[in-house]
Amino acid sequence: MTAFVEALGLAMMLAGTAFLVVAAIGVWRLPDLLSRLHVLTKADTAGVALIAIGAAIHVQDVAATLSLALCTLLVAVSGATTGHLIARDQFNPSVADAEEGA
Amino acid sequence: MLPVFDVVLAAAILVSAALALWVRDRIAAVSGFLVTGLLVSLSWLRLGAPDVALAEAAIGAGLTGALLLRSAHRIPCAPSKALPPSLWCAAGALAIAISGAIVWTVTSFGAAPVYPSLVADNLPESGAQNPVTAVLLNFRAWDTLLEIAVLFVALTVVIMVAPARPRTAPLGPLVQPFARVLLPLTVLIGGHLLWQGGHAPGGAFQAGAVLAGGAIALGLSGVIGSKLTRQNGLALLAIAGLAIFALAALAAEVLTGALLGYPAGEAKTWIIAIESALTLSIAATLFLLFFGPAERH
Known part of the structure; x- marks a missing residue:
């Protein structure tokens, strides 16, 4: 049983790492800003969440699991928000220009 | 496994620091600085100093990075002509001297600290x-x-x-x-x-x-x-x-x-x-x- 649980956690973390690698390759290979944002924000959040689940399975401790859940929440929320802000700036650059000229 | 991680981490710190120094684009340079700060805080963690790691991540990488990004647009563009070689040599010599002094201090530290x-x-x-x-x-x-x-x-x-x-x-x-x-x-x-x-x-x-x-x-x-x-x-x-x-x-x-x-x-x-x-x-x-x-x- 414990061997199975450990293997499950390891598999989760490996899957999460694979997501992050795909995100990195996507940022490197994709042609423009929007498709890069697309691959980064989604694969990033999924990767971190999977690694956190795998780590939670390994530690089996409520306090540590809560911290991991908090990390996942922060990565998800900030990833989505910054992705939105960068894409918004791409379509509507007047905001950034106003700041630049300030 | 962990020695491999440490070597990769040290190499990544050097690469991101070099990026921060030599990339032409200013935003990219600040990003390089941010990444360097995060990697350095990871290395503090590996050295068993989580207090320093926390401070480095929060202040060294986070807030200093935010200050640099805020200033990146405001400072006029860097002069395009390269620095004179004598200045490069002097900076290099200074850096080597400081590193040498640090290595000498660490290696000559005989007794355990009190x-x-x-x-x-x-x-x-x-x-x-x-x-x-x-x-x-x-x-x-x-x-x-x-x-x-x-x-x-x-x-x-x-x-x-x-x-x-x-x-x-x-x-x-x-x-x-x-x-x-x-x-x-x-x-x-x-x-x-x-x-x-x-x-x-x-x-x-x-x-x-x-x-x-x-x-x-x-x-x-x-x-x-x-x-x-x-x-x-x-x-x-x-x-x-x-x-x-x-x-x-x-x-x-x-x-x-x-x-x-x-x-x-x-x-x-x-x-x-x-x-x-x-x-x-x-x-x-x-x-x-x-x-x-x-x-x-």
Whole structure:
């Protein structure tokens, strides 16, 4: 049983790492800003969440699991928000220009 | 497995530092600096210094990076002509000399340092279970008082230079939900770090930096506008930390005859009081360093 649980956690973390690698390759290979944002924000959040689940399975401790859940929440929320802000700036650059000229 | 990780980490630090130095684009250079800071804090963790890692991640990478990004647009473009080779050679020679001095110091350090055992022996009477907090707020509290004074001097210089405040614009519909999630969490994490400082890595600097990060995110999102930052209350809060620390030092002098020598048995209360004041004051100072001073009338 414990061997199975450990293997499950390891598999989760490996899957999460694979997501992050795909995100990195996507940022490197994709042609423009929007498709890069697309691959980064989604694969990033999924990767971190999977690694956190795998780590939670390994530690089996409520306090540590809560911290991991908090990390996942922060990565998800900030990833989505910054992705939105960068894409918004791409379509509507007047905001950034106003700041630049300030 | 871990030696491989350490070697990759060290190589990544060197590569990102080189990127930060030599990339032409300024934003890319700042990003390189941010990545370097995060990797350096990871390496502090690997060296068994989680306190330094927390401070490096929060202040070294996070807030310094935010300050650099804020300034990246404002500084006129760098001169396009390359630096003269003599300057490169001089800088290289200086860097090699400093590295050599560090290597020599580390290798010639024969006996084990006496500090760790001294701290471990006296930890029970320090009022903190975390040896780092015991050193910062009790055994060497004098040094910490001077560090707070340095922070105060930095803020004074910024107020005298009076930089233009960054103009914030409404950032769209997603920012308010973001702030609603983020801000309660920064207060929670800041309070947690402050309290945790007594028995585990954490403390006033880290807690203050986290609070300041949340406040800066709120300020940049334009939610609080410039109304709050124009009040002088924030500046008062910023200097309150130094004032309370200095008052505590004098009070301890009167009570026990030693500057910052806390009365026996009450050290924990004193440390918590000073650290709480410092947390708010450091947060206010960092926020003002980012947004510029309150306007003078």
